[in-house]
Amino acid sequence: MAAPSSPVLFTDPTSEPCRSVHWLCKAAGIPLRLRATWLGRGHHRQEAFLRVNPRHQVPALLHGQFALSEAQAIMRYLCELHGVLDPWFGESLEERARISMLLSWHHHAVRKTVMLNHNLPVYYIPFYVGEAKHPRPQKAQVEELRANFAESLQQLEEFIGSGHFLVGGRLTAADIAIAPDLTAMDVDPDVNEILAAFPAVR
Amino acid sequence: MAAPSSPVLFTDPTSEPCRSVHWLCKAAGIPLRLRATWLGRGHHRQEAFLRVNPRHQVPALLHGQFALSEAQAIMRYLCELHGVLDPWFGESLEERARISMLLSWHHHAVRKTVMLNHNLPVYYIPFYVGEAKHPRPQKAQVEELRANFAESLQQLEEFIGSGHFLVGGRLTAADIAIAPDLTAMDVDPDVNEILAAFPAVR
Incomplete structure (x- = not known):
């Protein structure tokens, strides 16, 4: 229990980077107090939250x-704070480099595309704000967006290879950072x- | 001299992330052999390079x-390899967190916007491929793009504050990762x- x-x-919880941080803390047994900050209700623009993150993004710690803001930085900070940086961010120089590469790649690949x-x-936006305000893109445009992310998914496929995890045959910060952006497709x-x-x- | x-x-050298890695190695005294891989000549699509980085992006190590690919990962790997991770990526838990936050933020802020x-x-693209093939955007569109990055610059302004550097009153990986995307505006x-x-x- 969190002290x-x-x-x-x-x-x-509707934000993928928030889910990454929360999932890592659950998996690593890191105690955390949660403060719901609903984007849909504008909590991220309220003064109390802007004192924590003036850049009005969740997650923030x-x-x-x-x-501290930025999911990847929060994950790294909490792991280091609790002495579990190595299992989650790499046990060797090469593992650490590979995880760091995947976290950087994620920003301009899966997360973006x-x-x-x-x-x-x-x-998501048509659902949250209503199709009247933000119409779902036309079929042709959706096809184009999907063509644009095929390369990211192909690269991810190659990273995973024949295993279940991205690095070291076990769950690491790399899987946890990337997975929520994929399960959001469900x-x-x-x-x-x-x-x-x-x-x-x- | 590099062995x-x-x-x-x-x-x-026309790529900002490449310049970041090169600059860090110069500043940290890390020996490096350079292999010119000109994007404008399609070297990044040639088989010899694709064996190093199948994702056809520079820098690659x-x-x-x-x-290894991804500038931030290469910078971290080389610093760790040479035992100089702390001065460049943070001397304390909080400095490391702050540098890690800035590196993550950079991807979706200055680098992107x-x-x-x-x-x-x-x-850059109109210059490299010619305005006939890729016309420079209209004035109104340029104005809109500039309005879109004003927030990133304002956030960066707040990060820098009254000092000259982003973290710890000295040059770190955070400055080196972000600066080339700004000097490219010159x-x-x-x-x-x-x-x-x-x-x-x-």
Whole structure:
């Protein structure tokens, strides 16, 4: 159970990076106090939250007086704080380099091409704000967005190879950072068709 | 001088992430062999390079049999290899967290909003491939792109504050990763006007 001195995670479970931090803490046994910060209700623009993260993004962490944003940085900080950096961020120089490469790659690959460019405009934003305000893109445009992320998924397929995990044959921060952007596709009725060519990713 | 066993950096000096890695190695005294890999001549699509980085991006590193891509990962790997991780990636838990936050933030802030969304289409691509093939965007569109990166620059301004560096009052990996995407604006005749509101960034 999280002690009153445990770090506080400001989190919206509908946000993939928030889910990454929360999942890592569950898997690594890191105690955390959660503070729901719903994007849909504008909590991230309220003054109380802006004092924690003036850049109005979740997740954000407050540990005593120390405030930190960016999911990857929060994951690394919490693992180091609890002395479990190596199992999650790499046991050897090469493992650490590989995990660090995947975390950097994720920003401009899966996170950008699958989640921000496709999942958000195609299903999430129309659902949250209503199709009247933000119409779902036309079929041809959706096809184009999907063509744009095929390369990211193919690269991810090659990273995974014949195993179940990205690095070291075990769950690491790399899997945890990337997976939520993929499971977010589960709301898509075409998900099986989209992922058919990528058996390792699926 | 770089020994024949030193890591080989496949680099195109016109690429900002390549310049970051090269700059860090110069500043940290890390020996490196350079292999010019010109994007403009398609070297990144040639088979010899694809064996080093199948994802056809520079920079890429080859150290013995170990191949690594992603500038941030290469910087971290080389610093660790040479025992200088702390001065460049943080001397304390909080410094490491702050540098890690800035490196993650950079991907979706300055790198994306200034460089990929604005600098590339507005000056670099029309210059490299010719305006006939890739016309410079119209004035109104350029204005819109500039409005989109104002928030990133404002955030960077706040990170820098009244000092000269982002973290710890000294040059770190965070400055080195971000600076080339800003100095790339120097080709813009409007650069002084754009940066007038951001004295610390300038």
